[in-house]
Amino acid sequence: MKKKAGILLSLTLAASTLLGACGKSEETSGGKSEKKESDFKVGMVTDTGGVDDKSFNQSAWEGIKRFGEGNGLKDGKGFKYLQSNVEADYVPNLTKFAESKYDITYAIGYMMMKSTETIADKFPKNNFAIVDTVVEKPNVASIVFNEQDGSFLVGVAAAMTSKTGKIGFIGGTDSPLIRKFEAGFVQGAKAINPNIEINSKFAGDFNKSELGTQLASAMYGQGADIIYHAAGGTGKGVFTEAKNRKKKGENVWVIGVDRDQHDEGLPEDVTLTSMIKRVDIAVEKMSKDVMDGNFPGGKVVKYGFKEEGLDYGKKNLSKDIQAKMEEYKKQILDGTLKVTETLPKQ
Structure with a gap:
């Protein structure tokens, strides 16, 4: 009888231990509960x-x-x-x-x-x-x-590609963040051509495609053949204007932002490159x-480049332009080139 009671007690203890374990949340070695x-x-x-x-x-x-x-x-x-x-x-x-x-x-x-x-x-x-x-x-x-660093490289590409010596920048808002894009772009372009003309405008909105079209129309009309946009949805209008002009035989380009916007420039293929930010x-x-x-x-x-957080689109860039961009990228990585986040006040 004592033997049966002992067995019963052991089974009861084992069952209660198992139930207790099942009733608890998952635990780490430190005793803290952890979600599945x-x-x-x-x-x-x-x-x-x-x-x-x-x-x-x-x-x-x-x-x-x-x-x-x-x-x-x-x-x-x-x-x-x-x-x-x-x-x-x-x-x-x-x-x-x-x-x-x-x-x-x-x-x-x-x-x-x-x-x-x-x-x-x-x-x-x-x-x-x-x-x-x-x-x-x-x-x-x-x-x-480090948007200024990626923007420097696409500025290099713009200056090496431009036939008119005039390029443009369209920002969504006039803010410290968007000024970083502009600053890098200007510095990169001027590293290639100190005399290049750069027209910068700020839309005041990231979601007005029609305003992007208007600003791009004015810039292209004044001789710019490449526009870099950092304007979100407003930038869609820049692509619209470039594609319409390309259909009419004008040789104009857009530089995209954040994602590789190559497809945004199709079917007219107006995306020169994009400053890719790996959000x-x-x-x-x-x-x-x-x-x-x-x-x-x-x-x-x-x-930044070191963390593989920046890149650029390569489909429409020649090997020579890519080589020059990589040369500057190496200088940024090793610290011999410091791209500033702002431009000197005029």
Whole structure:
């Protein structure tokens, strides 16, 4: 009888131990609870340019999709974006992800800086990341790029390609970020041709294609044969104008931005090159870091050539132009060339 009681007690203890283990959440060696990968959630809030802007919103979403699909997350649940049609949408969209306890929420664009600060204070236990500016909050990681360096190289390409000695730059807004694109472009072009004429204009909006068309029309009309845009959706209008002119026999070009915008210039093939900013790589890597428990809250994560965060489109560049661009890229990497973020005041 005692033997049977002993066996029964042992079975009871074993069962309770097993049940206790099943009732607990997954634990790390340090005793902290850890979510299953399938429960991980990544959110992204676009700026007003939209997720299909053929620029950095689209690049960011491509990186998040790649991360989600590679880790077995479901589109619309494990990874999701919310579209901001106007600036007033920023705070409500960020709030939706925060209230739903997303593991990381991305604010895409410097225009969301104030909104991100507000939401970070309201939800101090949530993780946020912002692209293209710095938010100094312990629960916000800031992703920035050396846009001036990539823009220097496409400036080199523009000056080596131009037949008129006149080129243009169209920015979405007149802001410190967009001035970095302009500064690098001007420095790169003048490194090749100190006498080149560069006309810069700022649209004041990242989502007005028709305004991009108007500005490009004026620049091409004044003799510029290449325009570099850093204008998001407004830049679509630059491509429209270039393609219309190419159909009429004019030899004009566009330099794209953020993504490789070669296809945006088809079928007339007006994209000379693009200054590619690998937002997709940055958000994919950070999402993986967060999943691994290594969220860089309060830190600035910078991407340049060294981190493979910058590149340029090569399909319409000659070998000679690419060789010269690589020569300058090497100088930037080894520190012998320092591209400034701003231009001297006139």
